[in-house]
Amino acid sequence: MRDDNVLIALVAVFVPLSFASIGGGTSILAGIQHQSVDVHHWVTSREFVDMFAISRAAPGPGSLLTTLIGWHIAGWAGALTATLALYVPSSLLCYGVAFVWRRHRGKVWHTALEEGLAPVGVGLMMAGVLAIMQLSGGGVLPWLLALGTMALLLRWPKLHPLPLFFLGGVVAVIVRATLS
Amino acid sequence: MILPPQPPPAAPAAPPSIVTIFAVFARIGLLSFGGGLSGWVFREVVVLRNWISEEEFLSGLALAQILPGTNIANLSVYIGQKLRGVAGAAAALGGLLSGPFFAVIALASVYDRFRNIPYADAAMDGVAAAAIGLLLIIVLRGTRHSARRPAGAVALVATFIGVGVLHVSLLIVVAVVGPLSVLAAWLGGRADA
Numbered sequence: 001m002r003d004d005n006v007l008i009a010l011v012a013v014f015v016p017l018s019f020a021s022i023g024g025g026t027s028i029l030a031g032i033q034h035q036s037v038d039v040h041h042w043v044t045s046r047e048f049v050d051m052f053a054i055s056r057a058a059p060g061p062g063s064l065l066t067t068l069i070g071w072h073i074a075g076w077a078g079a080l081t082a083t084l085a086l087y088v089p090s091s092l093l094c095y096g097v098a099f100v101w102r103r104h105r106g107k108v109w110h111t112a113l114e115e116g117l118a119p120v121g122v123g124l125m126m127a128g129v130l131a132i133m134q135l136s137g138g139g140v141l142p143w144l145l146a147l148g149t150m151a152l153l154l155r156w157p158k159l160h161p162l163p164l165f166f167l168g169g170v171v172a173v174i175v176r177a178t179l180s
Numbered sequence: 181m182i183l184p185p186q187p188p189p190a191a192p193a194a195p196p197s198i199v200t201i202f203a204v205f206a207r208i209g210l211l212s213f214g215g216g217l218s219g220w221v222f223r224e225v226v227v228l229r230n231w232i233s234e235e236e237f238l239s240g241l242a243l244a245q246i247l248p249g250t251n252i253a254n255l256s257v258y259i260g261q262k263l264r265g266v267a268g269a270a271a272a273l274g275g276l277l278s279g280p281f282f283a284v285i286a287l288a289s290v291y292d293r294f295r296n297i298p299y300a301d302a303a304m305d306g307v308a309a310a311a312i313g314l315l316l317i318i319v320l321r322g323t324r325h326s327a328r329r330p331a332g333a334v335a336l337v338a339t340f341i342g343v344g345v346l347h348v349s350l351l352i353v354v355a356v357v358g359p360l361s362v363l364a365a366w367l368g369g370r371a372d373a
Binding site for chain 2: 059
């Protein structure tokens with residue numbers, strides 16, 4: 001397949017997924033896997049799982065998985081194309097909504113929307129936290145690390161989170177090494 | 181739990197420059213190991229810099245989660261738009277993605293060696309758990325904000341139980357709870373007036 005065709009295929013796959021990713025990147029994970037493994041044979045199942053692990057270990061949003069798929073099949077051009085195809089369409093939509101949203105600030109219905117949607121957003125975030133906690137092997141330790149970090153940040157809000165994250169990693173390694 | 185007092189809302193200053201927006205979001209993108217990006221954005225944009233208010237952040241967070249797209253990308257677009265319009269949104273999104281774009285490719289290049297480091301997975305899990313702590317700050321602030329109205333508290337709990345515990349599709353939960361919650365807020369607002 002010529003490179004141009006691959007790039008067009010990447011756009012054709014990821015632009016619809018961009019609009020389908022309601023609730024964040026994890027909601028289209030199954031769709032990405034189906035398209036890139038089963039339909040287009042861009043990557044094998046094994047490669048897909050590895051890429052997922054890499055995208056979680058790297059900084060940034062987890063959906064950079066698509067960047068890796070693009071890179072895998074078409075180098076830098078593929079990486080860039082896949083990334084833009086996934087992020088630009090949903091961002092344009094968000095921009096439009098945010099623009100309209102702000103123009104009506106202060107009106108009664110706007111205030112009601114804002115007040116009414118905020119608890120839904122917080123509830124979704126709580127559900128997301130629970131999902132991640134269940135994904136990360138479960139057990140009491142992740143909760144202790146999360147609550148401990150939260151408590152330290154509440155007490156000292158300007159504390160830099162990175163040393164706390166490092167501490168979390170060190171504690172997890174010590175506990176794992178002690179138990180095994 | 182008693183939260184530390186909020187700093188008084190500052191008078192709206194001149195919006196930050198495009199370069200500053202790009203730099204701040206680039207830092208958020210690069211430092212956000214283990215997820216928890218919204219927590220970083222809240223810290224950098226609301227707590228440390230006061231670019232937007234807590235209310236605006238929460239309302240943007242709700243929009244970012246309901247609209248299609250990665251939450252954090254949407255949140256960046258929302259904040260960038262508020263600060264500097266189209267250029268601000270592009271700078272925020274570009275900054276957010278540029279660092280991780282190269283980082284993820286670099287990591288993929290050395291992945292096989294990385295995977296064989298003993299306890300690498302345990303360390304990653306620990307980092308991810310600590311990063312959740314940063315998110316819990318937003319959850320706590322947002323809960324306090326929402327629970328000022330009884331209907332807000334009900335909407336929050338219903339959303340959490342529907343999506344997080346019962347695993348009902350997010351679309352359905354938002355489509356049911358969202359309008360009811362907005363209606364309650366509207367009626368409550370009219371009663372106050």
